[in-house]
Amino acid sequence: MDKKVGVLLVHGMGSVADDFAHDTIQELREKISGKGLNREDIAWQSVYWAPILSPRETQLWVDLSAEHDLNWAKLRKFFVNAFGSSTAYHSRKECFDDFYGRVHGTVHDSIKELQLKLGGHDKPLVVIAHSLGSVIMSDYIWDRQNKKDEARFGASRFERMETLSGMVTLGSNIPLFTLACDPVTSIKFPPPELPEKLKKRAKWLNLYDADDVLGWPLKPLSPSYAEAVTEDMEVNVGNILTSWNPANHAGYWTDDSVIKPAAYLIATILEASQAG
Numbered sequence: 001m002d003k004k005v006g007v008l009l010v011h012g013m014g015s016v017a018d019d020f021a022h023d024t025i026q027e028l029r030e031k032i033s034g035k036g037l038n039r040e041d042i043a044w045q046s047v048y049w050a051p052i053l054s055p056r057e058t059q060l061w062v063d064l065s066a067e068h069d070l071n072w073a074k075l076r077k078f079f080v081n082a083f084g085s086s087t088a089y090h091s092r093k094e095c096f097d098d099f100y101g102r103v104h105g106t107v108h109d110s111i112k113e114l115q116l117k118l119g120g121h122d123k124p125l126v127v128i129a130h131s132l133g134s135v136i137m138s139d140y141i142w143d144r145q146n147k148k149d150e151a152r153f154g155a156s157r158f159e160r161m162e163t164l165s166g167m168v169t170l171g172s173n174i175p176l177f178t179l180a181c182d183p184v185t186s187i188k189f190p191p192p193e194l195p196e197k198l199k200k201r202a203k204w205l206n207l208y209d210a211d212d213v214l215g216w217p218l219k220p221l222s223p224s225y226a227e228a229v230t231e232d233m234e235v236n237v238g239n240i241l242t243s244w245n246p247a248n249h250a251g252y253w254t255d256d257s258v259i260k261p262a263a264y265l266i267a268t269i270l271e272a273s274q275a276g
Helices: 022-034 050-065 073-089 099-117 132-145 223-228 246-250 256-274
Strands: 005-010 042-047 125-130 164-170 203-209 231-235
Touching: 005 022, 005 099, 005 132, 005 256, 022 042, 022 256, 042 099, 050 099, 073 099, 073 132, 099 132, 125 132, 125 256, 132 164, 164 256, 203 256, 231 256
Parallel strands: 005 042, 005 125, 125 164, 164 203, 203 231
Antiparallel strands: none
């Protein structure tokens, strides 16, 4: 069947399984079917970059904790995962063999896989990215829009992110990575190359929980973010044990307050792609 829209799902920091997107995809498919649309028109692809960083994080935790009785062990391990990932990812990013380059290589491989599922065509793309994954995708899109490594990453409009029609960022850490930036400048969204019928429907939704210390609104960052981000949406994610505390950072993927607006956006882009 000819797929009409591609959805790319990108995980964030912490311990993540390779099937992290499975339940999210199933719930989104159900919601889209409930809107009277054909869910088979959508191709799905996850980006699993954790294996690049997680072995070193695990070893660091073992080295630091094996012979010491540390208090707040779970919280400490969370910080090792959170700040270990972000520090390693942004270290020496001018070299392609560093973590930054390797993570972006994994993103690109996943984008190419998604395009194959779309028959090799430059179809509309929706990105759903959590936590550090939103930083990774913002960096990736920025690099494509500024023609960095164009020979490696720029073979098609789809790979250059010129068909990006929807963004959903979940518990985004982007503000924490802007401290060294002056001015603070957003990616161009929607991309200038996007067809007008898709530009009219394109949205960047940034979902954050006020109890999530790693998730932030984006529009206040700068005028360019205020223009690019359609809406900062405060949500309440997690369950009765986590929704009120920082542990809810991992609770976005299958929460109904996330699934509903994400499914609506995908459905809107699907309808626009079919319009004459």
